[in-house]
Amino acid sequence: xxxxxxxxxxxxxxxxxxxxxxxxxxxxxxxxxxxxxxxxxxxxxxxxxxxxxxxxxxxxxxxxxxxxxxxxxxxxxxxxxxxxxxxxxxxxxxxxxxxxxxxxxxxxxxxxxxxxxxxxxxxxxxxxxxxxxxxxxxxxxxxxxxxxxxxxxxxxxxxxxxxxxxxxxxxxxxxxxxxxxxxxxxxxxxxxxxxxxxxxxxxxxxxxxxxxxxxxxxxxxxxxxxxxxxxxxxxxxxxxxxxxxxxxxxxxxxxxxxxxxxxxxxxxxxxxxxxxxxxxxxxxxxxxxxxxxxxxxxxxxxxxxxxxxxxxxxxxxxxxxxxxxxxxxxxxxxxxxxxxxxxxxxxxxxxxxxxxxxxxxxxxxxxxxxxxxxxxxxxxxxxxxxxxxxxxxxxxxxxxxxxxxxxxxxxxxxxxxxxxxxxxxxxxxxxxxxxxxxxxxxxxxxxxxxxxxxxxxxxxxxxxxxxxxxxxxxxxxxxxxxxxxxxxxxxxxxxxxxxxxxxxxxx
Numbered sequence: 177x178x179x180x181x182x183x184x185x186x187x188x189x190x191x192x193x194x195x196x197x198x199x200x201x202x203x204x205x206x207x208x209x210x211x212x213x214x215x216x217x218x219x220x221x222x223x224x225x226x227x228x229x230x231x232x233x234x235x236x237x238x239x240x241x242x243x244x245x246x247x248x249x250x251x252x253x254x255x256x257x258x259x260x261x262x263x264x265x266x267x268x269x270x271x272x273x274x275x276x277x278x279x280x281x282x283x284x285x286x287x288x289x290x291x292x293x294x295x296x297x298x299x300x301x302x303x304x305x306x307x308x309x310x311x312x313x314x315x316x317x318x319x320x321x322x323x324x325x326x327x328x329x330x331x332x333x334x335x336x337x338x339x340x341x342x343x344x345x346x347x348x349x350x351x352x353x354x355x356x357x358x359x360x361x362x363x364x365x366x367x368x369x370x371x372x373x374x375x376x377x378x379x380x381x382x383x384x385x386x387x388x389x390x391x392x393x394x395x396x397x398x399x400x401x402x403x404x405x406x407x408x409x410x411x412x413x414x415x416x417x418x419x420x421x422x423x424x425x426x427x428x429x430x431x432x433x434x435x436x437x438x439x440x441x442x443x444x445x446x447x448x449x450x451x452x453x454x455x456x457x458x459x460x461x462x463x464x465x466x467x468x469x470x471x472x473x474x475x476x477x478x479x480x481x482x483x484x485x486x487x488x489x490x491x492x493x494x495x496x497x498x499x500x501x502x503x504x505x506x507x508x509x510x511x512x513x514x515x516x517x518x519x520x521x522x523x524x525x526x527x528x529x530x531x532x533x534x535x536x537x538x539x540x541x542x543x544x545x546x547x548x549x550x551x552x553x554x555x556x557x558x559x560x561x562x563x564x565x566x567x568x569x570x571x572x573x574x575x576x577x578x579x580x581x582x583x584x585x586x587x588x589x590x591x592x593x594x595x596x597x598x599x600x601x602x603x604x605x606x607x608x609x610x611x612x613x614x615x616x617x618x619x620x621x622x623x624x625x626x627x628x629x630x631x632x633x634x635x636x637x638x639x640x641x642x643x644x645x646x647x648x649x650x651x652x653x654x655x656x657x658x659x660x661x662x663x664x665x666x667x668x669x670x671x672x673x674x675x676x677x678x679x680x681x682x683x
Contacts, residue, residue, distance in 0.1 A: 187240075212246045313325075324372070325347060329383070406619070431574040602633060
C-alpha cells in the first residue's frame with residue numbers, strides 16, 4: 177500500500193477556525209487525519225497550511241469529499257472528531273455518518289459547546305449506531321493549535337482509545353510549579369508535564385464542566401472590565417496608563433490569560449493612533465454558555481450571583497439606544513477629584529477587590545458543579561478539574577494552582593471560601609474590598625460583578641439571614657408554613673395571621 181493509500185488514524189469533520197487548528201495540532205503530534213467539510217475550500221486550505229508547516233514532508237492531512245470517503249480512509253474501528261456548531265448541525269452530521277455506514281463500535285467525538293442535556297440525549301439516541309463521546313475544548317484558536325484544555329466525558333471504553341491522543345495534543349503544565357509549558361510554534365511537541373485533560377465522567381459531565389468554565393469566564397471578564405471602567409471614567413486614566421496598571425497586576429495573584437490579553441487590547445491603536453478600545457461599540461455578544469450556567473445555578477439552587485451579574489451586564493450593554501436616552505435624563509452624582517495619593521490608594525483597593533471577587537466567582541462555579549454532581553449522580557474530581565484549567569483554556573491563571581491545592585487538601589470541600597487559604601485571603605483583603613466598592617458607588621460607576629461578589633461573601637459569612645421574615649410573609653399570604661429554630665428540625669408550622677390570638681399550628 178502506498179503512502180497515499182495508507183489509512184488515517186483520525187477522521188475530522190468541520191474545518192472552521194477551531195477545527196482547522198485542532199487538525200494541525202493533531203498532525204504535529206504524529207497523527208494522520210482524514211478531513212472533511214461541507215465547504216471544500218476549507219479542506220484545501222487546511223491541507224495547504226499543513227504542507228506549509230510540515231518540515232518533514234508527507235501527507236499528514238488527507239482531504240475527503242464525502243462522508244463515505246472519510247470512512248473509507250480510516251483505520252477501523254473508526255475514530256471521528258466533530259468540530260461543528262452546537263445543536264442541529266451535530267445531528268445532521270450524525271445522520272450523514274449513519275447513512276455512510278458508520279458502525280456501532282466506531283467513536284464520534286463532539287468537541288462543540290453543546291448543551292450538556294443534549295449530549296446525554298444524543299448518547300442514548302445514537303447508542304445502536306455508534307459511540308457518541310463528548311469533549312469540550314477551551315482555549316480559542318491559539319489553544320486549539322498549540323494545546324487546549326480538554327474536558328472529555330462519556331463511555332469509559334471510548335476514553336481508553338481517546339486518552340493517548342488527547343494527552344498528546346492538550347496543553348501541558350510543569351508538574352512542580354503548575355505553570356504552563358509554552359508551545360507556540362508549528363511542529364513543536366511537548367511530551368513532558370501534566371496534560372490539561374482528564375476524564376470528567378458520564379455523558380454530559382464534560383459539557384457541564386465546560387459550561388461552568390464559561391460562566392466563570394463571563395464573571396472574570398466582567399470583573400476586569402469593571403476595573404477598567406473605574407480607572408477610565410472614574411480616574412480619567414488613559415488606556416496606556418490602565419494597561420500599565422494591569423501589566424503590573426499581572427505579575428502577582430491576578431496573573432491570568434484574561435488580564436494579559438486585556439493589556440494587549442488596551443495598548444492597541446487605530447491608524448490615527450486613537451486607542452482602538454475607544455472605537456469599539458459597547459455592545460457585548462454572548463453565545464449562551466454563560467446564560468446556561470446562570471440558569472443551571474437557579475435550577476439546582478446553588479447561588480452564583482457574580483456569574484449572573486456578568487450575564488446581565490452583557491444584556492444591559494445591548495440596550496445601547498435606551499442607555500443613551502437615559503443618560504440625558506437620569507442624573508449622576510457630583511464628580512469627585514483625587515490627589516495622587518488618593519488615586520493610588522483607590523487603585524490598590526481596586527486590585528484587592530478584583531482578587532476577592534475572583535475568589536468568589538470561582539467559589540460559585542465550583543459549588544455549582546458540586547451541586548450538579550449530587551443532582552445527577554456524577555463523581556467529579558475537583559482538584560483534577562482545577563488542574564486541567566491551569567493552561568490551555570481561557571480562564572487559565574496562576575490562581576488555579578491554589579484552587580488545585582485546596583481540593584487536594586480536602587476532596588469534600590463544600591465551598592472554596594471555606595478553605596483555610598482562601599478564607600485567610602478574603603479576611604486579609606476585605607477592608608480594602610469594601611473601601612473600593614464604597615468609593616466606586618459614590619462615583620456612580622456600575623460594578624455589578626464586584627459588588628455582588630461582596631454581597632455573596634457577606635451572605636456566606638452570615639449565620640442568620642432575613643429569610644425568617646420572608647418565611648413569615650410567605651406564610652401570611654399563602655399559608656406556605658415555616659420551621660422554627662427552637663423546635664425539632666423538619667416540623668412545619670402555620671399561623672392564622674389575621675386573628676388576634678397567638679395560634680401557631682403545627683402541620
